[in-house]
Amino acid sequence: MDQCTVAQFIQFQPPSVKFSNNIPGVVVVLWSAASELVAATASDPTRNNWNLEVGGVMWRVARSAVSSLRQSRRRMLSTAIPGPCIVHKRGADILHDPWFNKDTGFPLTERDRLGLRGLLPPRVISFEQQYVRFMESYRSLEKNTQGQSNNVVSLAKWRILNRLHDRNETLYYRVLIDNIKDFAPIIYTPTVGLVCQNYSGLFRRPRGMYFSAKDKGEMMSMIYNWPSQQVDMIVITDGSRILGLGDLGVQGIGIPIGKLDIYVAAAGINPQRILPVMLDVGTNNQKLLEDRLYLGLRQPRLEGEEYLSIVDEFMEAVHARWPKAIVQFEDFQMKWAFETLERYRKRFCMFNDDIQGTAGVALAGLLGTVRAQGLPLSDFANQKIVVVGAGSAGLGVLKMALQAVSRMSGSTADPHFFLIDKDGLITKERKCLDPAAAPFAKSQGEIEGLGLSEGSSLIEVVKKVKPHVLLGLSGVGGIFNEEVLKAMRESDSSKPAIFAMSNPTTNAECTAAEAFKHAGENIVFGSGSPFENVDLGNGKVGHVNQANNMYLFPGIGLGSLLSGARIITDEMLQAAARCLASYMTDEEIQRGVLYPSIDCIRDITAEVGAAVLRAAVAEEVAEGHGDVGPRELSHMSKDETIQYVKDNMWYPVYNPLVHEK
Ligand SMILES: NC(=O)c1ccc[n+]([C@@H]2O[C@H](COP(=O)([O-])OP(=O)(O)OC[C@H]3O[C@@H](n4cnc5c(N)ncnc54)[C@H](O)[C@@H]3O)[C@@H](O)[C@H]2O)c1
Numbered sequence: 001m002d003q004c005t006v007a008q009f010i011q012f013q014p015p016s017v018k019f020s021n022n023i024p025g026v027v028v029v030l031w032s033a034a035s036e037l038v039a040a041t042a043s044d045p046t047r048n049n050w051n052l053e054v055g056g057v058m059w060r061v062a063r064s065a066v067s068s069l070r071q072s073r074r075r076m077l078s079t080a081i082p083g084p085c086i087v088h089k090r091g092a093d094i095l096h097d098p099w100f101n102k103d104t105g106f107p108l109t110e111r112d113r114l115g116l117r118g119l120l121p122p123r124v125i126s127f128e129q130q131y132v133r134f135m136e137s138y139r140s141l142e143k144n145t146q147g148q149s150n151n152v153v154s155l156a157k158w159r160i161l162n163r164l165h166d167r168n169e170t171l172y173y174r175v176l177i178d179n180i181k182d183f184a185p186i187i188y189t190p191t192v193g194l195v196c197q198n199y200s201g202l203f204r205r206p207r208g209m210y211f212s213a214k215d216k217g218e219m220m221s222m223i224y225n226w227p228s229q230q231v232d233m234i235v236i237t238d239g240s241r242i243l244g245l246g247d248l249g250v251q252g253i254g255i256p257i258g259k260l261d262i263y264v265a266a267a268g269i270n271p272q273r274i275l276p277v278m279l280d281v282g283t284n285n286q287k288l289l290e291d292r293l294y295l296g297l298r299q300p301r302l303e304g305e306e307y308l309s310i311v312d313e314f315m316e317a318v319h320a321r322w323p324k325a326i327v328q329f330e331d332f333q334m335k336w337a338f339e340t341l342e343r344y345r346k347r348f349c350m351f352n353d354d355i356q357g358t359a360g361v362a363l364a365g366l367l368g369t370v371r372a373q374g375l376p377l378s379d380f381a382n383q384k385i386v387v388v389g390a391g392s393a394g395l396g397v398l399k400m401a402l403q404a405v406s407r408m409s410g411s412t413a414d415p416h417f418f419l420i421d422k423d424g425l426i427t428k429e430r431k432c433l434d435p436a437a438a439p440f441a442k443s444q445g446e447i448e449g450l451g452l453s454e455g456s457s458l459i460e461v462v463k464k465v466k467p468h469v470l471l472g473l474s475g476v477g478g479i480f481n482e483e484v485l486k487a488m489r490e491s492d493s494s495k496p497a498i499f500a501m502s503n504p505t506t507n508a509e510c511t512a513a514e515a516f517k518h519a520g521e522n523i524v525f526g527s528g529s530p531f532e533n534v535d536l537g538n539g540k541v542g543h544v545n546q547a548n549n550m551y552l553f554p555g556i557g558l559g560s561l562l563s564g565a566r567i568i569t570d571e572m573l574q575a576a577a578r579c580l581a582s583y584m585t586d587e588e589i590q591r592g593v594l595y596p597s598i599d600c601i602r603d604i605t606a607e608v609g610a611a612v613l614r615a616a617v618a619e620e621v622a623e624g625h626g627d628v629g630p631r632e633l634s635h636m637s638k639d640e641t642i643q644y645v646k647d648n649m650w651y652p653v654y655n656p657l658v659h660e661k
């Protein structure tokens with residue numbers, strides 16, 4: 001029996017293993033051998049040596065070697081030569097499958113092996129050349145559409161990206177990852193809103209799955225119509241509250257598609273393992289119901305038990321086929337957003353992005369504004385925060401902010417939060433007070449001194465409260481008008497913050513330029529949809545933060561997936577928010593920069609994912625992922641966890657294709 005060092009072990013290519021088609025299979029063999037070993041060391045802490053059979057040869061490995069083996073094993077995945085990809089089709093079927101298609105990039109040997117010879121022009125174009133060619137056509141589209149309306153240009157850009165998505169996913173995701181700052185506004189907010197509004201006319205090829213009220217009783221079998229064996233991440237909507245655009249029925253499918261594109265780009269979720277879902281239970285949008293070309297069910301929305309039984313059936317079906325898939329609920333109208341979250345969060349690994357993802361991003365922004373004022377974080381409890389919009393997002397933010405205050409100060413005393421909805425300031429006097437809003441409703445005693453009362457208007461509240469922060473999640477474009485913004489100049493804060501978080505851009509409570517113009521240059525500004533930084537003259541720039549849940553949901557999903565979490569706990573969400581909040585340096589925060597640039601979204605997502613994973617382990621809900629069990633997860637240091645998360649991110653490259661019948 002040979003004694004081996006870790007280096008030898010890693011480099012070892014078992015002599016008896018033959019690899020068909022020159023596939024670099026050694027990586028696979030060592031991966032599984034290393035897994036066995038790591039599992040063995042974890043299960044028997046008293047033993048010092050292990051015998052391991054690799055490719056018919058026995059090796060002896062010492063315990064001391066195992067920790068570095070564990071790390072090398074992880075690194076193997078990321079440094080390995082692109083592994084083979086098994087394909088069960090041949091010829092033209094491959095060219096028409098965007099997952100396998102490489103267009104003119106198929107090497108000649110592969111064309112022979114897969115029956116592609118003659119189906120493509122003879123010249124092989126490299127991935128890099130294809131990339132450059134696509135970017136050139138994108139740039140020339142930009143040039144050729146100059147002067148046309150924003151909507152026309154944005155839709156043209158969306159179309160060219162969507163065509164690539166339909167044809168060649170590898171190239172699509174590579175251009176998306178490399179140019180995320182330019183392309184996020186097209187595949188995500190704001191253009192995705194426009195796409196949803198025009199979806200029935202734009203529809204060419206289906207993407208994702210559609211479960212409708214007519215499918216009741218069929219979902220358990222329908223779920224098997226999805227072609228992928230494994231699904232990791234599902235984003236589902238019922239289309240009832242698409243961004244700030246209201247009920248768009250089946251057309252809301254654009255949102256799960258856009259969110260999952262961000263999952264691939266930011267979290268490196270393998271696009272073969274994502275599933276956008278539309279739950280079509282009808283629509284109450286009269287215009288759509290009357291539209292001949294509307295593609296969804298032409299009936300009013302199901303309500304009550306009928307509605308819930310559809311969602312229940314879907315959740316059971318998903319769980320039966322992919323018990324470890326994470327389900328993200330997105331853009332459900334408030335009553336169903338809260339109801340489904342409560343109904344499923346203890347049974348399935350799921351979360352509601354609008355309530356929980358948004359809350360974490362907003363909390364990170366709120367803590368950032370405390371730092372921006374040069375105050376210790378403990379001062380958060382003293383911040384006067386006016387939240388405009390008492391829906392799923394606004395209430396989610398306040399709930400998480402309240403948890404943060406009580407954790408920091410240990411007190412449950414009512415913080416200085418003011419909540420406004422379409423009927424004005426919410427107080428305990430409100431008739432039919434929504435129970436979800438009740439914890440934030442002001443008592444008469446609290447506001448009397450300020451001269452406020454039930455239903456006071458936004459401008460009255462801002463003038464009287466002089467808040468440190470004005471945060472909009474109302475979906476009402478322009479509601480932070482000149483008067484309101486000017487009133488923020490009297491804020492008690494040395495650096496007041498204005499967050500116009502509603503999407504898409506037309507629904508933002510104010511624009512960045514308006515905020516800096518009317519509220520002053522000293523503000524901190526955040527918006528849900530992107531705005532350009534504002535030129536303040538004299539070389540000064542008003543920084544625009546994109547306060548969007550895209551900074552958190554990819555990490556929440558990825559961390560939950562890699563931990564194999566049974567459920568997603570509040571502590572996992574808090575950990576995500578804390579991680580984002582502490583990501584920026586003091587110097588950046590002083591400049592009003594609260595969130596990292598979207599260009600580094602993969603980095604921040606790796607950190608958030610690791611924080612969520614570690615919280616899942618600490619909360620004892622982690623069951624492990626693949627061959628990495630909970631015990632191994634719990635032995636990882638913080639840095640090792642981040643590396644583990646990074647190593648598990650999918651990255652688009654052309655893998656060698658191997659045909660199997
Ligand atoms: N930036 C982000 O990451 C992010 C995340 C989630 C939601 N959002 C945006 O937030 C908005 C609201 O989402 P939601 O899920 O909470 O919607 P919702 O429908 O649940 O809630 C909207 C709330 O706004 C209130 N409102 C309506 N008109 C108002 C007015 N004139 N004055 C004050 N309040 C008014 C309503 O009474 C309701 O309480 C949407 O535009 C959405 O795009 C942004």
Ligand SMILES: O=C(O)C[C@H](O)C(=O)O
Binds near residue numbers: 353502
């Ligand atoms: O979709 C977004 O851009 C953020 C958020 O989930 C929203 O509903 O507005």
Ligand SMILES: [Mg+2]
Binds near residue numbers: 243330331353354
């Ligand atoms: Mg949303």
